[in-house]
Amino acid sequence: MVASQEPPRLAHRVTVVGGGFAGLYAARSLGIDPEVRLTLVDRRNFPLFQPLLYQVATGALSPGDIAQPLRSILHKQRNTTVILGEAVGIDPDRREVLLADGGPIAYDTLIVATGAHHTYFDHPEWAAIAPGLKTVEDATEIRRRILIAFEAAEREADPDLRRAWMTFVIVGGGPTGVELAGALGEIAHDTLRRDFRAIRPGEARIILIEAIDRILPPYPPGRSASAQRQLERLGVEVRTRTRVVHLDEEGVRVTGPDGTAETIPSRTVLWAAGVLTAKFARTVAAATGAATDRAGRVIVEPDLTIPGHPEIFVVGDAAVQPWKPDHPTPGVAQGAIQGGSHAARVIRRRVLGRPYEPFRYSDHGDVAVIGRLSGVTNIGWLGPFGQQGGFTAWLLWLGIHILYLIGFSNRIVVLVRWAWTFLTHGRGTRLITGSELLPPIGEPEPPVMAPLDPDEVVAAGD
Amino acid sequence: MVASQEPPRLAHRVTVVGGGFAGLYAARSLGIDPEVRLTLVDRRNFPLFQPLLYQVATGALSPGDIAQPLRSILHKQRNTTVILGEAVGIDPDRREVLLADGGPIAYDTLIVATGAHHTYFDHPEWAAIAPGLKTVEDATEIRRRILIAFEAAEREADPDLRRAWMTFVIVGGGPTGVELAGALGEIAHDTLRRDFRAIRPGEARIILIEAIDRILPPYPPGRSASAQRQLERLGVEVRTRTRVVHLDEEGVRVTGPDGTAETIPSRTVLWAAGVLTAKFARTVAAATGAATDRAGRVIVEPDLTIPGHPEIFVVGDAAVQPWKPDHPTPGVAQGAIQGGSHAARVIRRRVLGRPYEPFRYSDHGDVAVIGRLSGVTNIGWLGPFGQQGGFTAWLLWLGIHILYLIGFSNRIVVLVRWAWTFLTHGRGTRLITGSELLPPIGEPEPPVMAPLDPDEVVAAGD
Numbered sequence: 001m002v003a004s005q006e007p008p009r010l011a012h013r014v015t016v017v018g019g020g021f022a023g024l025y026a027a028r029s030l031g032i033d034p035e036v037r038l039t040l041v042d043r044r045n046f047p048l049f050q051p052l053l054y055q056v057a058t059g060a061l062s063p064g065d066i067a068q069p070l071r072s073i074l075h076k077q078r079n080t081t082v083i084l085g086e087a088v089g090i091d092p093d094r095r096e097v098l099l100a101d102g103g104p105i106a107y108d109t110l111i112v113a114t115g116a117h118h119t120y121f122d123h124p125e126w127a128a129i130a131p132g133l134k135t136v137e138d139a140t141e142i143r144r145r146i147l148i149a150f151e152a153a154e155r156e157a158d159p160d161l162r163r164a165w166m167t168f169v170i171v172g173g174g175p176t177g178v179e180l181a182g183a184l185g186e187i188a189h190d191t192l193r194r195d196f197r198a199i200r201p202g203e204a205r206i207i208l209i210e211a212i213d214r215i216l217p218p219y220p221p222g223r224s225a226s227a228q229r230q231l232e233r234l235g236v237e238v239r240t241r242t243r244v245v246h247l248d249e250e251g252v253r254v255t256g257p258d259g260t261a262e263t264i265p266s267r268t269v270l271w272a273a274g275v276l277t278a279k280f281a282r283t284v285a286a287a288t289g290a291a292t293d294r295a296g297r298v299i300v301e302p303d304l305t306i307p308g309h310p311e312i313f314v315v316g317d318a319a320v321q322p323w324k325p326d327h328p329t330p331g332v333a334q335g336a337i338q339g340g341s342h343a344a345r346v347i348r349r350r351v352l353g354r355p356y357e358p359f360r361y362s363d364h365g366d367v368a369v370i371g372r373l374s375g376v377t378n379i380g381w382l383g384p385f386g387q388q389g390g391f392t393a394w395l396l397w398l399g400i401h402i403l404y405l406i407g408f409s410n411r412i413v414v415l416v417r418w419a420w421t422f423l424t425h426g427r428g429t430r431l432i433t434g435s436e437l438l439p440p441i442g443e444p445e446p447p448v449m450a451p452l453d454p455d456e457v458v459a460a461g462d
Numbered sequence: 463m464v465a466s467q468e469p470p471r472l473a474h475r476v477t478v479v480g481g482g483f484a485g486l487y488a489a490r491s492l493g494i495d496p497e498v499r500l501t502l503v504d505r506r507n508f509p510l511f512q513p514l515l516y517q518v519a520t521g522a523l524s525p526g527d528i529a530q531p532l533r534s535i536l537h538k539q540r541n542t543t544v545i546l547g548e549a550v551g552i553d554p555d556r557r558e559v560l561l562a563d564g565g566p567i568a569y570d571t572l573i574v575a576t577g578a579h580h581t582y583f584d585h586p587e588w589a590a591i592a593p594g595l596k597t598v599e600d601a602t603e604i605r606r607r608i609l610i611a612f613e614a615a616e617r618e619a620d621p622d623l624r625r626a627w628m629t630f631v632i633v634g635g636g637p638t639g640v641e642l643a644g645a646l647g648e649i650a651h652d653t654l655r656r657d658f659r660a661i662r663p664g665e666a667r668i669i670l671i672e673a674i675d676r677i678l679p680p681y682p683p684g685r686s687a688s689a690q691r692q693l694e695r696l697g698v699e700v701r702t703r704t705r706v707v708h709l710d711e712e713g714v715r716v717t718g719p720d721g722t723a724e725t726i727p728s729r730t731v732l733w734a735a736g737v738l739t740a741k742f743a744r745t746v747a748a749a750t751g752a753a754t755d756r757a758g759r760v761i762v763e764p765d766l767t768i769p770g771h772p773e774i775f776v777v778g779d780a781a782v783q784p785w786k787p788d789h790p791t792p793g794v795a796q797g798a799i800q801g802g803s804h805a806a807r808v809i810r811r812r813v814l815g816r817p818y819e820p821f822r823y824s825d826h827g828d829v830a831v832i833g834r835l836s837g838v839t840n841i842g843w844l845g846p847f848g849q850q851g852g853f854t855a856w857l858l859w860l861g862i863h864i865l866y867l868i869g870f871s872n873r874i875v876v877l878v879r880w881a882w883t884f885l886t887h888g889r890g891t892r893l894i895t896g897s898e899l900l901p902p903i904g905e906p907e908p909p910v911m912a913p914l915d916p917d918e919v920v921a922a923g924d
Contacts, residue, residue: 045609046892064524071657081659084613084894104615147507151546155564195533196545413875 009382011037012351015097016105017087019070021333022316023113029344031077031249035351037079039105041087041097045070048136049402051333052414054176058183059191061172063136065271065414076400087114087280088185090287092309106128109350110312111343112281116295116317116331119276126247130269131177146184150192153199160265162259169252171244171275173331174217175368178227180270181208182370194428206236207264209254211243211273218330219378219420227397230370230390236376275331281318288312293320301360304343313346315339321359329361333404338362367397413435466796473499473541474813477559477569479549481509481532481744483795484778484802485575491806493539499811501547501567505561507532513795513863514876516638518601519919520608520645521653525598527876549576552749553772561667565789571773571812573805574743578779580756581738583611587611592731595638604732608646609894611730615661622727628666629728631714633706635672636679637794640689640735642732643670644832647696653832668698669726671716673705673735680792692832705783737793743780750774757781762819766805777801782918783821791823795866800824830835831860918924 012035014204016023019042027040029237031059049066058062074080089098090183096104108368131141146168153165159309170181184206193203208231209216214224215231215238227236246253251265277296287290290306291299298306299316306312316336321329331333342359349356375393402414474497476653478485481504489502511528518525521616538540545567551560557567580594630646632639646668654663670677670693676686677700690700701718708715713727717880721899739758750767753761760768760776764784768774778798779782783791791797804821811818818898831832831837837855 044499045613064526069657073652075656082615082657085617151507155545155547192533194537195531195544296870413879416875 011035011104012038013039013108013184014111014346014347016040016111016113016245016318017097018042018113018115018318019044020050020113020115020316021047021112022115022318023047024070024073025093025337025338026113026315026340026344026404027074027077027080029341029348029352031074031080032352033068033348036079038077039083039107040070040074041083041085041099041105042070043084043086047073047406049401050134052141052453053133053136054183056136057133057142057180057191058187059143060183061414061417063140065417067136070156071181072184083359088195088283090284091286092288092312095311106313109347110313111340111342112284112298112312112314112318113316114278114280114318115336116275116277116297118271119274120271123247126271129247129249130171130271133180134273142180145243145268145270146187150196150199150204152267153200153351154196158218162199162310164265165267166201167207167251167264167268168204169207169209169264169266169269171209171252171269171271173208173215173238173249174272175366177208177210177272178231178368178370180272181206181231181236181238182234182374185236189235192218193454202235204235206234207266208238209242209244209252210212210238210240213240214248215240215339216376218332219368219376223376227370227376230374230376233374234370275317277318281314283437284312284314290314299386303356304339304344306357313343315343321361323361330366332366334364335361353396366375367393369397380396405420412434467892468623474809475499475501475570476573476809477567477571478491478573478575479503479559480504480527480575480577480740480778480780481506482512482577483573483798484508484780485509485573486532486535486802488573488575488777488798488802488806489491489536489539491803492809493536493542495810495813496541496856498541498809500539501543501545501569502532502542502718503547503561503567504532505548507546510536511866512596512868515595515598515601516641516645518598519595519604519642520649521605521874522645523879525602525729526767527879529598530536530792530918531736549874550745553747554774557773559805568774571809572746572775573802574760574774574776574780574796575802576740576742576780577798578737578739578759581736581757582733583736585709588733589710591711592733595642597631605639606894607730608649608731610747612658612661612663613894615660619658620908624661625667626713627729628661628663629669629713629726629730630666631726631728631731633670633671633714633731633733635670635674635702636676636734637671637732637828638893639672640677640693640830643698643700644696644836644840645695647693647698651697659765664697666697668696669728670698671704671706671714672700672702675703678830678838679704680794680840681830685838685840689830689832689838692838695836696832730851737779739780741792743776746774746776752776762814765808765818766801766821775805775862777805785823785825788833791829794828797823797828829855829862831859834875 013275014030014036015029019040024047027038028436030038032034046067046069052066054060055061071082074082078441085102086100087097088100095107098104117134118211122124131138132229133139133142149165153162156162156165168184170177180225188201188204214221215223216227241257242254244252244254247269251259252269255261275295281298282292282296288306288309297320301307302312302321304313304315304321306314316339317331321339323329338361346356365378367375367377374390375397377393377396476492478499481502484507490839492500508529508531514528515521519521533544534635536544547564549559550562558568560566579596587654593600595601595604611627615624618624618627650663650666665873676683678686678689692701703719704716706716709731711900713725714731715723715725717723737757743760744754744758747760748772759782760780762776762781763769765769765798766775766777766783768776778801781795782850783797783801785791794886810819827839827840836852837859839855839858857898
């Protein structure tokens with residue numbers, strides 16, 4: 001292996017751990033710099049467009065539509081090496097990142113962009129019962145559970161068990177929880193309307209549970225109220241000031257605003273609450289003595305580096321990126337994109353020996369979509385026009401998400417799928433995949449199936 | 463639940479087991495018939511467009527692109543009930559199909575359309591080593607293995623192990639094996655060309671093994687030779703009259719035409735040989751005393767019913783559908799579609815008390831695609847024009863597959879993805895998903911990684 005071209009001497013070695021929004025925007029921003037040698041380490045071979053993951057979970061999109069191979073995104077960057085591997089440790093003195101399987105990677109500057117995942121706080125045993133939504137596997141598992149629940153209800157003769165199969169509880173009223181609830185409302189009342197014979201999907205109960213006094217806490221109260229109205233129009237019960245105290249395969253036990261407890265029988269509980277940074281960021285904090293907050297996010301300097309370690313950046317959801325006093329950058333895609341880009345800018349200017357500015361988050365606003373043709377926005381720089389609900393919010397959401405989708409082919413595919421979903425009220429990718437293909441039967445002795453005689457069933461379905 | 467309309471008395475109850483091409487075409491054909499009450503039973507909630515499954519395995523399409531939910535395909539058929547369930551037994555006297563979990567389903571006429579899957583003959587232990595290609599899960603598993611192999615090679619320092627990671631063996635030279643080999647050749651020489659730094663994907667060895675004296679046995683010998691030339695142009699080694707005698711994680715042991723044995727070190731062996739009908743068809747044969755062939759296919763009467771049981775049809779890959787003397791209908795999509803449609807036609811005419819014809823397979827010809835812009839066809843009714851190779855074959859293949867893809871939105875999505883793949887030489891859905899995300903390391907003590915120093919690596923990649 002002979003070099004066809006002599007590489008520049010003493011190039012600055014930048015290692016990026018994590019290929020999500022923050023890591024990818026840092027890598028792309030440094031990719032054209034001949035002074036920099038870039039290594040990107042990720043456990044997965046593709047970055048995921050997280051804001052659309054709930055659409056995979058609800059059958060509107062395929063996993064491939066919202067992901068693009070990391071190597072193909074970065075293959076034009078001649079200064080970049082991609083390593084599929086898991087970073088498990090750091091030696092800040094020797095400036096090396098340690099991998100689970102493979103030799104250490106040396107760096108001159110390190111960018112930690114490992115993001116966050118959901119957490120069940122003190123109840124790790126809830127993970128198996130109530131899946132969260134962070135990975136492609138989570139999304140196809142949630143899709144499987146939602147579709148299987150309707151299938152099981154169709155076959156269940158016992159009215160109580162049937163009701164439990166048709167009750168969906170979503171824990172957490174943030175953007176993910178709200179969007180999941182809206183999509184579920186649409187599925188029950190619209191998509192599946194004509195698909196079953198023994199059940200009416202429109203009779204499904206969809207319950208959104210939030211611990212504080214309103215949903216969508218990052219938005220102003222007026223927007224939260226608008227979102228709640230729109231969800232209720234889709235048949236979603238919104239329960240604020242309600243806490244989950246127990247969770248098992250039979251259902252959820254909650255305490256309401258007045259402290260009274262209630263058990264909701266449900267076979268499908270989805271988790272959209274609680275965020276914890278990935279382990280590597282916490283490992284780096286421990287090795288460098290940096291402080292973390294309750295969610296494990298690393299407290300960084302105004303330039304996003306670790307105190308005393310100007311060569312280590314922590315960006316995106318792994319860090320408490322400063323913004324307003326007592327108000328860090330929100331954990332949204334824009335925060336990660338801007339954090340990653342900032343780290344790259346600082347590195348470039350340092351390499352050139354130039355001064356640089358601290359990180360400043362520029363709030364482009366938030367948009368959440370609630371089912372078909374409706375949503376809420378909160379876009380500060382548009383003034384009063386930035387506070388939209390309903391159709392305008394939905395249109396804005398559409399444009400913004402298409403704009404940020406990486407990979408041109410995916411943009412077209414997603415547009416086609418959305419156009420189709422919109423025109424036909426269908427959801428094309430409602431595939432039940434995985435190992436457990438058939439719904440478990442609720443009782444030890446299987447009851448006589450409801451749709452036994454096709455004659456009866458057709459009549460009932462009319 | 464009150465019927466809004468009185469169902470017709472004494473409707474003829476038809477139960478279809480299996481929702482592949484054969485079952486689905488039977489169900490759709492009977493779906494408008496008010497004299498019939500139809501029940502379709504399938505283990506999966508979606509039919510799969512099998513002819514394009516290899517494209518999922520090779521990252522050109524997503525699983526959702528080639529599948530459509532069964533309920534949404536059939537939801538307009540008011541006389542049809544879909545049951546997600548596994549048929550495990552039959553009582554031919556009481557005319558009932560038994561399900562694994564749930565009460566029996568009564569029928570007046572039964573259509574068995576449960577298809578076939580691959581088999582490892584007397585070596586079930588090979589299944590874990592060399593995955594076959596029949597389900598969506600198979601396809602994503604094969605995709606994972608192919609992509610992981612290149613990733614592992616990129617990280618492997620030992621040249622022998624690296625070579626084993628970059629050697630791909632495909633067992634079976636039928637259409638699936640040929641199309642897989644062609645797609646792999648394209649991936650290695652084109653798609654991944656610029657994606658790695660330490661390895662050259664173009665140096666991958668792709669070996670296609672076939673036991674008889676030529677690949678694509680359903681085609682005339684001239685077409686087989688053309689396919690072999692086209693594969694060789696893509697860098698695929700074609701080995702005919704070669705048998706696999708042993709398979710393990712280290713590689714494949716084969717015996718060649720002259721009887722000499724050879725071991726091919728390979729970490730990725732794919733299985734495209736051996737077909738066995740699904741168990742339910744064999745259960746039905748045993749319960750009714752019908753004969754089966756070596757592959758477990760049920761020997762049926764000229765009208766596709768079981769001897770002595772005119773009320774039980776066996777169609778598609780589950781049956782030996784008659785065609786020419788000593789030459790049954792080939793196990794392709796067209797055979798299944800025509801078999802299912804025939805059963806529906808006979809049932810309709812019987813209900814009306816009219817006479818009906820025996821099954822006659824109409825050969826529309828075969829098309830296989832071999833990588834980019836090339837393929838082979840064998841289309842009898844086009845005369846000499848039906849024997850095409852190269853680009854014409856590729857275009858024909860494109861048109862035919864788009865035509866038969868179920869679900870209009872999927873057709874557009876597939877077209878967009880193909881156009882993109884064609885224009886950019888990329889494959890958008892190269893996602894490594896599943897539980898084992900990282901490649902296992904070949905040696906107990908991990909060697910120093912090849913791309914340790916980014917400087918070196920960039921030079922090597924030029």
